[in-house]
Amino acid sequence: MSKIFRSNEALVAVTIVLLSLVIGLNNPTFFSVGNLFDLLRSSIVIGIFAMGVLIVIISGGIDVSFTAIGVFALYSTTRILKEFMPDAPIWVGFMIAAAIGLGLGMINAFFIARFKLPTLIVTLGTLSMFHGFLLFAIGNQIIRDVPPAMDQFARSALVRIPLERGVANLHPAILITAAAALIVWLLLNFTMLGRGIYALGGSREAAERAGFNVPRIQYFIYSFVGLLSGVAGMTFGSLARQANPQDIVGMELNVIAAVVLGGAQLTGGRGTVIGTILGVLLVVIASNSLILIGVPAVWQRVVIGLIILIGTGLPAIQARRAAQGGMRSI
Amino acid sequence: MSDAIVRLSGIYKSFAGVKALQDVSLTIEQGRIHCLVGENGCGKSTLIKIIAGVYPRDSGSVVINGKEYEDLHPIDSIREGIQIIYQDFSLFPNLTVAENIALNEELAAGRRFVNWRHVRRVAEEAIAQLEVHLPLDARVEEMSVANKQLIAIAKALRQNARLIVMDEPTSALTEREIRRLFTVIRRLRERGGIAFLFVSHKLNEVLEIAETITVMRNGQVVSSGPAEAYDTARLVFEMTGQRIAEKAYDYTPDLRSPALLRVERLSVPGALHDVSFELRAHEIVGVTGLLGSGRTELALALFGLLPIASGQIYIDEQPVTIHSVQDAIRHGVGYVPEDRLTEGLFLEQSIGRNIVVRTIDRLRNRFGLIEPKQVAQQVNDWISSLRIKVADPALPVKTLSGGNQQRVVVAKWLASNPRLMILNGPTMGVDVGSKNEIHELIKKLARDGMGLLVISDDIPELLQTCNRILLMRNGTIVEEILPRATNENELAAKLIED
Incomplete structure (x- = not known):
């Protein structure tokens, strides 16, 4: 039992409950259906990104270029839709964005797997490169009159609950996040490829000796993250009803923080989908709801920083205590 | 003499002009515990890597299970049942004991999906063969060095090992853990007919476990034969090429002088x-x-x-x-x-x-x-x-x-x-x-x-x-x-x- 409570997931869950209680007791609106749906809506995009980042971190790498891939895919797709097929249904937009994301992800994969370059360096480079190329060659103006399919999608609802004033909507894009989480969960836990990702993060050399095709695994990882990022970017634009080439980029540290809070270790080999979902919720609650108890927007960044420090510091201290406890029991 | 697993003869190998192995011959017989001793840099590791197919030889012949190999690749060596346990064990610290034991086998079988019940059964069988107790659901990083070694042996067994090569297996073990390792090795040799090639510095251990001993010095085999023919003095002499007699440090402290x-x-x-x-x-x-x-x-x-x-x-x-x-x-x-x-x-x-x-x-x-x-x-x-x-x-x-x-x-x-x-x-x-x-x-x-x-x-x-x-x-x-x-x-x- 005590082992369950010492797990990272439990720690994050307890933090979420405590934070919710503190906010909710001071401002009951927090526990309203409307606010709950808002929180879920805010988790959609960061949740999709987080699933990709989780895979990269488990494999022992890091990707910071996914936001650039996301905005690149969003902006390009919006332009393509507007110019060539203004009447295409929304799923076509998602397919195009996914394909663009996949293509950009493969550029990362090529440098990482083929030339064995450090993942941080490669993705730092491509972050700048993709974003710069987007602004220079594809466009730097905000597109506000998005194609009708995107506009419609933004207004659709999965669940609609009438309230005293207005209605609370749960946006169907939450299903995209749920699907991404499910796919990544199945991939990580039930396929040899997924176990290979854990193995690679645990020990690259041992993974090679065991017969895993490490470059192929890396190709998969970075291409798949690109694909997810394309979908996430498109989702972002569909929710916002605009394609702004300056959006999304800048979110990367929040996403990485959510994944790390959820128990994934930057040294690789460790991380779970459940933990990541909890990490995303924690970051979203901290950044959306602190305003409800009068914490000014600028202070929210400080609070998120604190949560990251405490959230990643506590498990580290616990681990050290556990190691010392082990020595004592000799 | 068809019961030899590995028969090397006249092996030469050099790296950038430096002769690492010269005219080395070695025969490892089925179900025997063979010890390879020699000082650092005498060519033991090079020899192991040639058996593993990691290094190609310059000349000489390699016969494994009666089959002559022109070019031996690591995969050939594994298929012939040769398993090398390196000093770092090649385990995944973040995965469980069960998965570490079964992973290679699952991978070799070309599976795409993981059947966790199968993984567990494989691990249980391997552990039962060793007759030791290991917590299958614990992560390998929580295991002691001795247990990691047993996990590596269990993993090797699951790949139909007929010869297990262990490089300095006892250097980080305590006396009691060495006893347990030796018991496991003897058991596997008796019941499974598995041969061991044991590389070590610790001469008393070599003398205890070995049935056949081969001594190397400067890239050459200087002597080889049944273990009964050796004692510590002879081993030291053959490894170093000189007799080394150490004099004890006999000093009686002056008990009245202040303690440092x-x-x-x-x-x-x-x-x-x-x-x-x-x-x-x-x-x-x-x-x-x-x-x-x-x-x-x-x-x-x-x-x-x-x-x-x-x-x-x-x-x-x-x-x-x-x-x-x-x-x-x-x-x-x-x-x-x-x-x-x-x-x-x-x-x-x-x-x-x-x-x-x-x-x-x-x-x-x-x-x-x-x-x-x-x-x-x-x-x-x-x-x-x-x-x-x-x-x-x-x-x-x-x-x-x-x-x-x-x-x-x-x-x-x-x-x-x-x-x-x-x-x-x-x-x-x-x-x-x-x-x-x-x-x-x-x-x-x-x-x-x-x-x-x-x-x-x-x-x-x-x-x-x-x-x-x-x-x-x-x-x-x-x-x-x-x-x-x-x-x-x-x-x-x-x-x-x-």
Whole structure:
């Protein structure tokens, strides 16, 4: 039992409950259906990104270029839709964005797997490169009159609950996040490829000796993250009803923080989908709801920083205590 | 003679013109425990890698299970049932024991999806074959070195191993764990007909487990035959090419002279309790005990790496507090750690820099800049006085052999003139020739007036270098033993006694 409570997931869950209680007791609106749906809506995009980042971190790498891939895919797709097929249904937009994301992800994969370059360096480079190329060659103006399919999608609802004033909507894009989480969960836990990702993060050399095709695994990882990022970017634009080439980029540290809070270790080999979902919720609650108890927007960044420090510091201290406890029991 | 698994004859191999193997022949028979002994750099590792198919040979023939291989690839070797267990075990620390055992097999079977029930069954079967108990759901990083080794053996068995090659399998194990490993090896050999190629430095272990022994020196096989034909003296002679007789360090301290170090009722919760002893100048005091007896914790506590809960340390009969490494150094204490690779050396840095790192402050000129001439001077002094074999002090320390690396660690400490040195496992992983030289160095330091605390479970080493031996058990000193009043067997029995 005590082992369950010492797990990272439990720690994050307890933090979420405590934070919710503190906010909710001071401002009951927090526990309203409307606010709950808002929180879920805010988790959609960061949740999709987080699933990709989780895979990269488990494999022992890091990707910071996914936001650039996301905005690149969003902006390009919006332009393509507007110019060539203004009447295409929304799923076509998602397919195009996914394909663009996949293509950009493969550029990362090529440098990482083929030339064995450090993942941080490669993705730092491509972050700048993709974003710069987007602004220079594809466009730097905000597109506000998005194609009708995107506009419609933004207004659709999965669940609609009438309230005293207005209605609370749960946006169907939450299903995209749920699907991404499910796919990544199945991939990580039930396929040899997924176990290979854990193995690679645990020990690259041992993974090679065991017969895993490490470059192929890396190709998969970075291409798949690109694909997810394309979908996430498109989702972002569909929710916002605009394609702004300056959006999304800048979110990367929040996403990485959510994944790390959820128990994934930057040294690789460790991380779970459940933990990541909890990490995303924690970051979203901290950044959306602190305003409800009068914490000014600028202070929210400080609070998120604190949560990251405490959230990643506590498990580290616990681990050290556990190691010392082990020595004592000799 | 079709029952040989591996038959090598006339193998030659050189790297960039340096001959690593010359006319090496080796036959490993089915179900035999074959030991390969030799000093560091004698070609043992190269030979293993040729059997594994990792290195191609320059000439000679390789016959495995009666089949001649022109080009042996790692995959051929694995298919023929040859499994190499490297010193790092090639395990995944973040995965469970069960998955580590079954993963290679699942992968080799070309599975795309994981069947966790199958993984568990595979692991259970392998563990049952070893007749040991291992927690299948624990992560490998939580396992001891000994258990990791068993996991590696279990993994090898699942891949239809017919020959398991183990490289220095006992270097990080305690006496009891070595017993367990040997039991497992003998059982697998008897029931499964599995052959073992066992590479080791520890001669008494080789003599205990081996049925066939092959000795290598300078890339050549110097002798090979049934184990009964060998004893320690012959092995040492053939490995080094000369007879080495070590003289014990017989020194009777003057009990009236003040102690250099006096420890009174030292306690660290969970690790040490009521440890008291004295150490005088010119003394070499051995500290021994099983892993977990508190021998390493004692060293750590004296060097300020483990907080002391109660008790007092006196240096020159003055009470001192040692809360940190800086305190220890200020009081003239030096420490050569157990794991020199991670704790004692900057492996990528040059030999010279490693030697002067502790004293770099004293090598500044009046502008506060480092004086290269003085540095070079000091480096050369230590290299010659400790007889470190280096081509160039500017090369990284990792290019040296184990024995020479250990000397660099010692030089680093000597450069700061300590009065008291704690050496933890001073010859672990060092070959016989260098071992003797390190022992001579320890004795010379004592003769020159230093006090030394040698922590070791190498029984001949303790008997040959120490003038007193402190036996630890469950965190305290249980007995003080004089080397001349005991012998190897008696001390070994006391060590493993509960």
